[in-house]
Amino acid sequence: MLDFFMIATRGVKRGVIEVYPKFIVKKSSDLMIRGSDFYAVWDAERNTWSTDENRVIELVDHAMDIFAEELREKTTDEVVIAHMWDSSYTTIDSWHKYCQRQMRDSFTPLDEKLIFSNTTVNKDDFSSKRLDYPLEKGSFPSYEKLISTLYDPEERHKLEWAIGAIVTGDSKTIQKFIVLYGSAGTGKSTVLNIIEMLFKGYYSTFDAKSLGSSNNAFALEAFKTNPLVAIQHDGDLSRIEDNTKLNSLVSHELMTVNEKFKSAYNSRFISFLFMGTNKPVKITDSKSGLIRRLIDVRPSGNKLPPDEYDLCMAQIPFELGPIAWHCKEVYLQNPKYYSRYVPTDMMRASNDFYNFMVEASITINKTGGDISVDQLWRMYREYCENAKVPYPMTKRGFVEEAITYFDTYTSNGLNGDLIGLNKDRFKSSREDKSIPTPIIDFTETKSLLDDILKNDPAQYANPEGTPLKNWDDVKTTLEALNTRRLHYVLVSDIHHIVIDFDIPDENGNKCFEKNLAAASKFPPTYAELSKSGQGIHLHYIYDGDPMKLSAIYDNHIEIKVFSGKMSLRRKLSRCNSLPIAHISSGLPIKEDSKVIDFDIVRNEKQIRTMIEKNLAKEYHPNTKPSVDFIKKILDDAYASGVSYDVSDMQPLIFAFAASSTNSSKICIRLVNEMKFKSPDIEERDLPPDQEDIPIVFFDVEVFPNLLLVNWKYAGIGKNIVRMINPSPDDISEFCQARLIGFNNRRYDNHIIYARMLGWSNEEIYDLSRKITNSKKGQNQNLFFREAYNLSYTDIYDFASAGNKKSLKKLEIEMGNQTEESLRKKGFNDEQIQLIMAGTHHQELGLPWDQPVPEDKWEKVAEYCDNDVIATEAAFHYLSADWTARQILADLADMTDNASTNTLTAQIIFEGNKAPQEFFNWRDMSQPCKVNEHERAFLKMACPEMMAKPHGDAKSDLPYFPGYEYKSGKSRYRGEEVSEGGYVYAEPGIHQNVALLDISSMHPHSAIAEVVFGVYYTTRFRDIVEGRVDIKHEDWDAIKDILGGKLVKYAERVKNGELTSKDLANGLKTAINAVYGQTYAGYENPFRDPRNIDNIVAKRGALFMVDLKHAVQERGFTVAHIKNDSIKIPNATPEIIAFVNEFGKRYGYSFEHEATYERMCLVNDAVYVAKYATIDECVKLYGREYVESDRSVVADCKKKGGQWTATGTQFQVPYVFKTLFSKENIEFEDMCETKSVTSSLYLDMNEALQNVSALEAERDKLWKQITDSKRMTEPMPTECERVEELTDEIAKGHDYHFIGKVGQFCPIKPGCGGGILLRETENKKTGEKGYAAATGSKGFRWLESEMVKQLDKQGDIDRGYYNNMVDEAIKSLSVYGDFERFAADEPYVSDNTPPWFGAGEPHEDDTTPFDVR
Secondary structure, eight states: OOTTEEEEEEEEETTEEEEEEEEOOSOOSSEEEETTEEEEEEETTTTEEEOOHHHHHHHHHHHHHHHHHHHHHHOSSEEEEOOTTOTTSSHHHHHHHIIIIISOOBOOOSOOSOOOTTOOOOGGGOOSOOOSSOOOOOOOHHHHHHHHHHSOHHHHHHHHHHHHHHHHTGGGTOOOEEEEEOOTTSSHHHHHHHHHHHTTTSEEEOOHHHHTOSSOTTGGGGGTTOOSEEEESSOOOTTOSOOHHHHHHHTTOEEEEOOTTSOOEEEEOOOEEEEEESSOOOOOSTTOHHHHHEEEEOOOSOOOOHHHHHHHHHHGGGSHHHHHHHHHHHHHHOTTTTTTOOOHHHHHHHOHHHHHHHHHHHHHHHTTSOEEHHHHHHHHHHHHHHHTOSSOOOHHHHHHHHHTTEEEEEOSTTOOEEEEEOGGGGSOOOOOSOOOOOSOOOOBOSOHHHHHTTTSBEEEBOTTSSBSSOGGGOOOBGGGSOTTSOEEEOOOOTTEEEEEEOOBOTTSSBOHHHHHHHHTTSOOOOEEEOTTSSSEEEEEEESSOGGGBOSEEETTEEEEEOOTTOOEEEOOSOBOOOOOEEEOSSSOBOOOOOOOSTTHHHHHHHHHHHHHHHHTTSSOSSHHHHHHHHHHHHHHHHHHTOOOBOGGGHHHHHHHHHTOTTTHHHHHHHHHHOOOBOTTTTTOOOOGGGGGSOEEEEEEEEETTEEEEEEEESSTTOOEEEEESOOHHHHHHHTTSEEEESSTTTTHHHHHHHHHTTOOHHHHHHHHHHHHHOOTTSOGGGSOGGGGGGEEEEHHHHSOGGGOOOHHHHHHHHHTOOHHHHHHTTOOHHHHHHHHHTTOOOOOOSOTTSOOOGGGHHHHHHHHHHHHHHHHHHHHHTHHHHHHHHHHHHHHTSOTTSOHHHHHHHHHHTTOSOGGGGOOOOOTTSOOOOOHHHHHHHHHHOTTTTSSOBTTTTBSSOOOTTOEEETTEEEETTEEEOSSOOEEEOOEEEEEEEEEEETTHHHHHHHHTTTTHHHHHHHHHHHHHHHHHHHTTOGGGGTTGGGGTTHHHHHHHHTTSSOHHHHHHHHHHHHHHHHHHHTOSSOOTTOOTTOTTOHHHHHHHHHHHHHHHHHHHTTOOOOEEETTEEEEETOOHHHHHHHHHHHHTTTOOEEEEEEEEEEEEEETTEEEEEEOOHHHHHHHHOHHHHTSOTTTTHHHHHHTTOEEEESHHHHSHHHHIIIIIOOOOOGGGGOEEEEEEEEEEEEOOTTSOOOHHHHHHHHHHHHHHTOGGGTTSOOHHHHHHHHHHHHHHHTTOOEEEEEEEEEEEEEOTTSSOBEEEEEEEOTTTOOEEEEEOTTOTTSEEEEHHHHHHTTOGGGBOTHHHHHHHHHHHHHHHTSSOHHHHHSSSOOOOTTSOGGGOSSOOOOTTOOTTOOO
16 A cells, blocks of 8 residues: 555444545655645556556545455444545545645656666656657668758767767756757758657657746746656747856756746756757857857758658658667767867857957967957957947957957956967867777786785685685685686785775666776776676785775775785686786875774764754755765764764655755665764674673663663672763763663663763653654664663573563562572572562552652652662573573674674674575475585485485475465465464374474574575584584584684583583574574565565475375374474374484474373363373383483473473463372462553452442443434533542542553452453543453452562462363363373273273283173
8 A cells, every 4th residue: 555644444423434544744655745736656556656646546545445345344334435536525635735734845856767668667767657669779761761861960960969868868967958950941840850759758848938038937837847858849049138047957957946836846957958940049158058058950951852751750650769779879979979069150140259250260360379459359349340240349348258269368457468269169079089098908818916926825715705714724825726716815915905996887787887997097007807807906015004094995996905814805807917006195094093982972963963964955055965975974984983873864864865856866875875883883892801890780761851770780789879860971971881781772772872962851751752662673763873882781682582571570480489499590699689689579650651740759769779670680580591692792703782683693694794695595386406506515414305306396305386375375285374383283182192393493494495595504504503412512513613613612511611501502592593583574684585485484384284194194193283393192103203204305303302191182272291101102112212312202201200281271380280280389379470561450449339330320421422413412411420420430449550560369359459450542532441451350469479478378369260270171171081181090081992991901812702
């Protein structure tokens, strides 16, 4: 749907819903406004922009029609549509108000590019029309005959050069116009008619006379559509009063346009003008801009016979494509052919002084080209008298004009000497047609560089184009390599530099011609073509300090300095034969590196101020120069070493650039090249002495009038410091510490950074609200990039997937721990004390969107204290995750503060920000072939999968015929397959259920599909397999992984400094991060934009469908499939072996995780089961199999005979312990955690009057009052009664604010409990209300902390949990006898014959008549 409106509904009366469009006031990519009115709309159906406002009406009404049809299927109410075409509604008025008053001008001029019938177009071409012929080479006999007759070759060339300029698009910048000058009937209109045919839809007509008038305010209205071509058949510029408009129009300058009945607006016109005239153009003097811009064309005077002429004109429409092609070729032969053209014939026809100088030049040339002013003045007066010149010049005007015809003027008042007559003024002159020969001659194929660098370390590139090895491991030199293959050289001479030219053409492709032109301006030296053959490398020896050279010479021209491990990427093709030259000047030098601490903010303020002034056009009145200036500011800041982040200003700068009338595309491209943040922002290393800086835990609270920052030093007994409305300097000093917060990278850091920038409380509150309401990956302009680095780390960010929960939920979880349980988990005494201190859960009870009275600031601060303490507790409670983060940061050579996603991307992609060019994606339904590099990798990684081809098509990779993905849904083999994984269930009670689980399904899907390309998938596989090796402590297997970086960690494990579990968890965190990012909704290095159907998860899901069918075809029941696991009742060793082999053919390895002696599956997400004992497993599968590996039935080895539950119903501790495990019920088992998106309240109304009857009466009256049929009735009695009832009802409630999260216990009636409610809001009226919190209705509640403090455990209402127990029994009893299922004895199902009861099976040698 179009982005400038949304479809809304409203109830106009009872039982009637009106559908109407709500226009959105924001910058739109689908709608353009110009002159405070509609300009164009994007029509996706027709793949074009439309300037027809009726099309908007059609598009909006059509969208409403579709919406209304869908709505009618969902409601019984009558649905009416407020169509824009229907004048009885106000919709069209709303539209006009929206365009003319509510929206600001925002447009890109349309149709600035010719679109031929064979041109591929997209939205960004801003096209609303198309020519009806293709641009193609061909013959044009009729045109040839006609044009060669009407015009001599030189005059014809002028016309075809101009037409060619329009075809190529260059005419938009060429400052010329064509005047066809001759008597009537000589062929001027013929040519203009052909031009109209060639550019139908792209031309308009104009009145040349009005352009030359000084008092026509609407002269430019003819150009309002900004046509590529403007034509006048019979113009008159013989009496120009003011040539300003014409000059500006031809020069494509920014002009103010007045359209009748519309607001004025600025525009830069791109039109190329053609004018036919019988009168010469008035050129008043030699300084007139018209001289430089006018190209005059004179017909030959020859004509075709009328019949031949008519026939040729009839054939012209069939030759338009070849004519356009031919003219394009004429123009491209020399685009600057007429850059110095002088219209001498036109000057002769209209300029008396020019004619005098032509006559006088004969006399002047006889005297050597020099003459005195007095002598020339006498000649001029005599000429004027003889020629009857009506308005002779004054002597002052004469001298000024005469000077322009000579090289030198020696002034003596008005009586000096004129020296050196300029003879070029008297002939038509144009630029030399010859093209200068380039300095660089790429004819050599033998490189002298091979000899110069022959002893330097060198290595070939891998298939991904990067070095094969670490340079420390490279033993080969350049002499040993074939330099015609892609390779890298570690240049040993630090003074050896390379100027790298990578200038693109208009399509963004590297352009050899442009690179050659740029490189030829440099001093001659040895040169090579780059790997692509389009770029150029100039080699120099720099005589100064190369480390002081700037990396950027100009756009797309870089200076390469080879320091450290910086190597030269090279592939020899062609070169020149010059030696490497020395150079000592002319290259840009870096500014001195600046050490920035919190002076960053002050520097950044200066950058912001300068940008803001450019946006206000205080430096320059035009957009393009302002954008250029902004880019220079940021380029200079980037090169200087100053740390800054102005990425929040990018949308403003982008919108400013897009507003450029004729340079928007160029401006937008410049914005895309701008460096909005310094390079150190995201990957800045900590200073060496960082470990000496104290750790501080902190929390921030924001209200409209209050900013509170509370913090404490790490450790027991440290006081909390409260900073109330701190100043920017206070925050700067505070930020010197190593800050640790909770979710601070996404919230707190940006709040304190804004304060450092000097933002007010109101501005910070607004920022807080916007951040809180934004979703991950969206509204990135809200965040300050530099703010991420204010903190040392973020607990929420480094928390593993299972631990990513709110701070309040962590407090509750920690509060459920005992000192004994914490000690079992490995926490020391200090950690236990800090964790136990952070379990006091308290909510504030004040609305966040209202100012806080000053007398309550201390209360807010006290609440904030609790969060600081809880933050420190959470840090220690999640210490294992923190260790994993530190390991990842070390492996990535980045700081601990970098996010998990950033660290993982760095480890795998080694700094490549856009590795997607190497990625693989395919249609899973189709067979697939792999290249030789992929084949070699897969034979190593998935040998069984690559052992033989797959399917009838002999595919290299497994494929899934018939799989289809449409409208966001997937189907395969007659089933809908979820986008996140496949789930299947056969509810019931099952026995001897083998649980087979795929080891790391998603990672192995990525590996089997080589999704990141061979090189990067290899690095990912190293992490996946390395984690397994670490768990098994196979240290030899990991010594080469990630360049040997894991070896030092292996030593730490051996020394007892670290556990193998800690190290494995670090890699597990990275592995888990990868899958989440491959299908994330935001841009990141792992996301392939082609991956619309989540190929990583989908591959595993489709495999599980195939596996299910294969197992069922072999006569076995598939009880349950959940993403990466399958449960098979009564599984034999043979079917288990089959599943294992089946998985290997797809690149998966199964683990026999457990066997359930019995399992009741209620639905596809809920089951309860009892693990088989080891003895039972041995009986089922044999001892050799069970003892073959510790992973085989590993859970049974640890938990044999114990119960397990999955899904909420059986997992509830009270239910699980009561029915299955028979453990004692603890207090924590009777605590319920509730969370909502609004707020939770306890209504402590037990001792208050019952007002339910009053509430029913009020609701009934309110319904009558708000009845749309009675809106005109006063109803004073009812309204008064409602007010009375509201006051009375308030006496029956006592609402206690809890917060968004709380832990509660059900309390018996009469024991002081309250009704647990969640706050609600009517979306239409905004009216607040209350409703029962989910799962709380029918019971009273108290916060569990209060129950414990008041020793009210005996008042807990166990009826709440006993109801759950009853429901669980009821659910299980649907499939069998509950008592028998939950009994300690071996389970015997109802379908088992009585002689197959508990005990040994009968012997095989029984008689046929043996009855048991």
